[in-house]
Amino acid sequence: MNMLEVKQLTKDFGGLRAIDSLDLTIGKQEILGLIGPNGAGKSTAFNCIAGVYAPTMGDVYFEGSRINGQKPWVLCKKGIARTFQIVKPFATKTVLYNVMVGSFANTNKRSEAKEKAMQILEFLQFADKKDIRAGNLTIGDRKRLEIARALATEPKLLLLDEVMAGLRPSEVDELVDMVRRLRQSGITIFVIEHIMRAIMALSDRIVVIHFGRKIAEGSPEKVASDENVIKAYLGGEYVVS
Ligand SMILES: Nc1ncnc2c1ncn2[C@@H]1O[C@H](COP(=O)(O)OP(=O)(O)O)[C@@H](O)[C@H]1O
Ligand SMILES: [Mg+2]
Numbered sequence: 001m002n003m004l005e006v007k008q009l010t011k012d013f014g015g016l017r018a019i020d021s022l023d024l025t026i027g028k029q030e031i032l033g034l035i036g037p038n039g040a041g042k043s044t045a046f047n048c049i050a051g052v053y054a055p056t057m058g059d060v061y062f063e064g065s066r067i068n069g070q071k072p073w074v075l076c077k078k079g080i081a082r083t084f085q086i087v088k089p090f091a092t093k094t095v096l097y098n099v100m101v102g103s104f105a106n107t108n109k110r111s112e113a114k115e116k117a118m119q120i121l122e123f124l125q126f127a128d129k130k131d132i133r134a135g136n137l138t139i140g141d142r143k144r145l146e147i148a149r150a151l152a153t154e155p156k157l158l159l160l161d162e163v164m165a166g167l168r169p170s171e172v173d174e175l176v177d178m179v180r181r182l183r184q185s186g187i188t189i190f191v192i193e194h195i196m197r198a199i200m201a202l203s204d205r206i207v208v209i210h211f212g213r214k215i216a217e218g219s220p221e222k223v224a225s226d227e228n229v230i231k232a233y234l235g236g237e238y239v240v241s
Helices: 042-050 072-078 095-103 110-123 139-151 169-184 196-202 220-224 227-232
Strands: 004-013 016-026 031-035 057-062 080-082 157-161 188-192 205-210 213-218
Touching (some): 004 042, 016 042, 016 057, 016 205, 016 213, 031 042, 031 196, 042 080, 042 188, 080 139, 110 139, 139 157, 169 188, 169 196, 205 227
Parallel strands (some): 031 188, 157 188
Antiparallel strands (some): 004 016
16 A cells, blocks of 8 residues: 555646646655656645645545545644745744654653654754754754654654755755655655755655646656656756756
C-alpha cells in the first residue's frame, strides 16, 4: 500500500486553477521531490494534502483511507506533518518551548512532551540551542526549528516546503544529510525544494509541475534531462549550483 495517493487533485482559487488533475503516489519510506517554477502550485498541493485547503476536485488517500477536506489537526494526529515556506515560530519563546508545542499533539503530559522535544533536538544536533528565543535564531536555525516542530508531532509523512531556501551551502549539505537520516528512521518524505543540487541528491523520484499540471516524473537523472522540464525552467530561475 502506498503511504500517499493523490488522484486527479484539482484546486481552484476563484477563476485560477492552481492544481490541475494531479496524480501522484509516495511509497513508504520513499523521498519524493516536487519541483516546478514559482507559482506552479507546489505549496497548494501540500496545503491540499495537509488539510489547509479542501480540494476542489479529486481525492487524497493516506495509508489507504480517503482524507479529503479533513482538518490539519486531524491529519496531524493521523501522521501528516508539514513545514511552512514562511516560518512562524513563537518568537519570544525558547526553541524547546516551540518544539514542545508539536509534542503536545500526542500527549497531555508536560514531562513527556519535554522528553520527546529533547529527543528531537538531539537528533537534529540542536539541543545546545534549546534555551535560545526563537526570534534570535539565524535563518538556518529557524528552518531547523521548523523541522523540529513538525517532527515533534511524530509524523509518518513529513512535507518539507523549501526548508533549504536562504541557507549557506554547508547548511544545505547538513539538511540533506539530516533528511536522509529521517528517512532511515522510518519517515516518508515529500519535499519541495528550489535548490536543484539538494533535491537531485535527496529524491528517489521527482515530480515536476508547471501551471498546476504534471509535466514530468521519474528519477532525478531522467527529469533533469527531460525537454519539457528544461523548457519550463528557461529563464534560469533555478539555483543550479
Ligand atoms: N490562498 C490563495 N488564494 C488565491 N490564490 C492563491 C492562494 N494560494 C496560492 N494561490 C495562487 O495559486 C498559484 C500557485 O501558488 P503556489 O501553490 O504558492 O505555488 P508554488 O508553491 O509552486 O510557488 C499561484 O498563482 C498563486 O498566486
Ligand atoms: Mg511555494
